[in-house]
Amino acid sequence: MKLAKRVSTLTPSTTLEITAKAKELKDAGHDVIGLGAGEPDFNTPVHIMDAAKEAMDKGFTKYTPSGGLPALKKEIINKLERDQELTYKPSEVIVCIGAKHALYTLFQVILDEGDEVIIPTPYWVSYPEQVKLAEGVPVYVEGKEENQFKITAEQLKATITPKTKAVVLNSPSNPTGMVYTREELEELGKVCLEHNILIVSDEIYEKLLYDGNKHVSIAQLSPELKEQTVIINGVSKSHSMTGWRIGYAVGNQTIISAMTNLASHSTSNPTSISQYATIAAYQGTQDDVEVMRQAFEVRLNIIFEKLNQIPGFHCLKPQGAFYLFPKAIEAAKMAGFNDVDSFVKALLEEEKVALVPGSGFGADDYVRLSYATSLDLLESAVERIANYMAKVAAK
Structure with a gap:
């Protein structure tokens, strides 16, 4: 066939x-x-597994809203306010089946055939494949080793064309482990605002930083950049919950609404038990x-x-x-x-x-x-x- x-x-x-x-x-x-x-x-920490068992015992094993449990959205919003001083509404949050699914769904709703997405190299293996599945075109920009594998604002600006729809930023990075500084993000953000480029900010490794490095989300740098950014995150790496498959996207309400509509016809909803476990992950001790x-x-x-x-x-x-x-x-x-x-x-x-x-x-x-x-x-x-x-x- x-x-x-x-x-x-x-x-x-x-x-x-x-x-x-x-x-x-x-x-x-x-x-x-x-x-x-x-x-x-x-x-996975014991208190998270206990919360999942309790949810099962209480019969919380049914369908949930396609975009995620309201209680979980609330905890994601609390987490972003606590950690990044960012304020979001429930309508700006979608819970997905892992951060990978959040990225996949995002590209599906923002890309038309031929739309370009700028992807710095080295990149996580699924970025270009997901862009291609959405009939988009991955455009690569080399993050040079002498610049800690990070791209510059000048490189980004030189790569933008009339077909550019978005740029992917992954900090801390898989595979390099490198982290963009606040100053570097500010410069990249200026270019994105100037050219109206959506920023896809993959922050899945934000809790794993060393040598005193601090995580900065590009969305927290200004109200304009917040509006221009979709944050991708989840609990797979931070709470050792890879198999639970819970991630999320946070950003522009129109984009999140489209992602939720797509999810309603593709996955119905993230696993109910995993969502209750994630509520415990964010509510409990860190x-x-x-x-x-x-x-x-x-x-x-x-x-x-x-x-x-x-x-x-x-x-x-x-x-x-x-x-x-x-x-x-x-x-x-x-x-x-x-x-x-x-x-x-x-x-x-x-x-x-x-x-x-x-x-x-x-x-x-x-x-x-x-x-x-x-x-x-x-x-x-x-x-x-x-x-x-x-x-x-x-x-």
């Missing part, structure tokens, strides 16, 4: 592909260390969030130093999220490969260490390592990579 054109250009998720291959090897009895998946290794953040920071400080000592690897220190994004093309060439993808495959086959090649993020010379796993496994993984490089150097 002939498939629709819209799926013919899709590229499979590199992250999930590597994770699946690593699982296949592990199931076959191999001692595989997987550093590919983008999810915390902590369990101590577990901080415990997890501190653990990630300890791992980062240790693994970053060890990785940078391996020949052929060069890495900037991330400021947030839970990824390292070293340049590895020199290591690949030292091992006899012309590209990093082949190098990553060799590491998985020979040393049983699963990394994600940078090609999936629009940065062919790099690899992504997740440090959302135990310190013992991280140190073992880095040791295996170092041993592999020592072996190829001795040939």
Whole structure:
């Protein structure tokens, strides 16, 4: 049967592909260390799971409004006011089945065929695919390593055309872990306002910041930028709730209304139990969030130093999220490969260490390592990579 054109250009998720291959090897009895998946290794906090059980016991297992429970919208609004000093109405909030679904739905309602979305590289793997599914055109702008993988206002301005509809900003970034400063966001915001460009601000990693860095949402810089911005967020990373699938979009009421209408015909509503769990996540203590953040920071400080000592690897220190994004093309060439993808495959086959090649993020010379796993496994993984490089150097 002939498939629709819209799926013919899709590229499979590199992250999930590597994770699946690593699982296949592990199931076959191999001692595989997987550093590919983008999810915390902590369990969901107990008080959140207890709230879900209580909701089930009370029979809260039915349909909810398509845009999310009013009580959950209220907690999202409270969270944004508490953390970013932003004020929203319930009609400006939609709860979705994860932040990925929020992004997908957003692109579906704002893009017509041929509309352009500016995506800085390196990018999260699903941005361009979701734009293409909405018949839009992803336009890439290189975030250069010498600028911490961030784009400048000058770069943004030079990329805008009459077809530009939106720009995606992801801070802290997946895959680089870099964070835009208030000053950088102000400059980017000026360009967006000048050209009437919608800002899609993906803030899913906002709670995972290190070395004293603070999260700034571009929406909080001015009333004009707030109106021009749709914030994407959720509890997957902050509260270790990846499997619960709750995210949300907050912004212009007309956009949110269109997203809600689309959701009513596609998903009906986010899972009721997960919504009640998320209410508890935002209402309850945030101590577990901080415990997890501190653990990630300890791992980062240790693994970053060890990785940078391996020949052929060069890495900037991330400021947030839970990824390292070293340049590895020199290591690949030292091992006899012309590209990093082949190098990553060799590491998985020979040393049983699963990394994600940078090609999936629009940065062919790099690899992504997740440090959302135990310190013992991280140190073992880095040791295996170092041993592999020592072996190829001795040939």
